[in-house]
Amino acid sequence: MNFENMNIWCWLIPLLVGLLCALFGYLLGKGSAKTIDNTAELKLCQDKNAKLQADLDACTQELSAVPPPQSSVSSSLGAIETAVPTVLPFDAAAAKAVFGKNIKQDDLKVIEGIGPKIEGLFKGAGISTWKALSETSVASCKEVLATGGDRYKVHDPASWPMQAKMCYEGKWAELAKWQDEHDHGRL
Numbered sequence: 001m002n003f004e005n006m007n008i009w010c011w012l013i014p015l016l017v018g019l020l021c022a023l024f025g026y027l028l029g030k031g032s033a034k035t036i037d038n039t040a041e042l043k044l045c046q047d048k049n050a051k052l053q054a055d056l057d058a059c060t061q062e063l064s065a066v067p068p069p070q071s072s073v074s075s076s077l078g079a080i081e082t083a084v085p086t087v088l089p090f091d092a093a094a095a096k097a098v099f100g101k102n103i104k105q106d107d108l109k110v111i112e113g114i115g116p117k118i119e120g121l122f123k124g125a126g127i128s129t130w131k132a133l134s135e136t137s138v139a140s141c142k143e144v145l146a147t148g149g150d151r152y153k154v155h156d157p158a159s160w161p162m163q164a165k166m167c168y169e170g171k172w173a174e175l176a177k178w179q180d181e182h183d184h185g186r187l
Contacts, residue, residue: 088168088169088170089170090105090170091170092104092105094170094172095110095170095172097172098172098173098175098176099172099176106128106129106130107119108122108123108128108130108133108164110163110167110175111133111160111163111164111167112159112163112179112182113155113156113157113159113160114160117148118145118148118152118155121144121145121147121148121152122144124147125144125147127144129168130164130165130167130168131164131168133160133161133164134161134162134164134165134167134168135161136160136161136164137161138157138158138160138161141157141160141161142157145157159182163175163178163179166178
């Protein structure tokens, strides 16, 4: 019987010590907790926001008050100005000097990541020139790839419009350097 009483105390003493420690920890934590008043900081942020909004409104108002620039030719002739696309000349010799092979104008396969089948998908979608591809969004490029099926989902067209712009603008050395620094369009 003496052995059973000792067994109860072996459980009861650690339980009481644990409860007392928890109570003291709670009281110490509650006593040292400080209430944080964020109203001053909130007011400061609201004031900054109001000032920024006022600056934005003033800039928008100034921008809307400025008349759009007019071409001196169209204003002197009184004609309506029409946008004429500028065509940059293609220099095959410069492209060959950089890449070491003949490059045909608007050959989409020059762009790293585009092969003959992907070029066919883009041409089928009406994107057959470097200029057209440079003006195409990455989301639209992904849509074109999706028309080819699941096998084309692994391709990442994120850099294709940028590379196409370099081709269109004749920046062959810059394109070659970019392609050398990137492995299949990725760092």
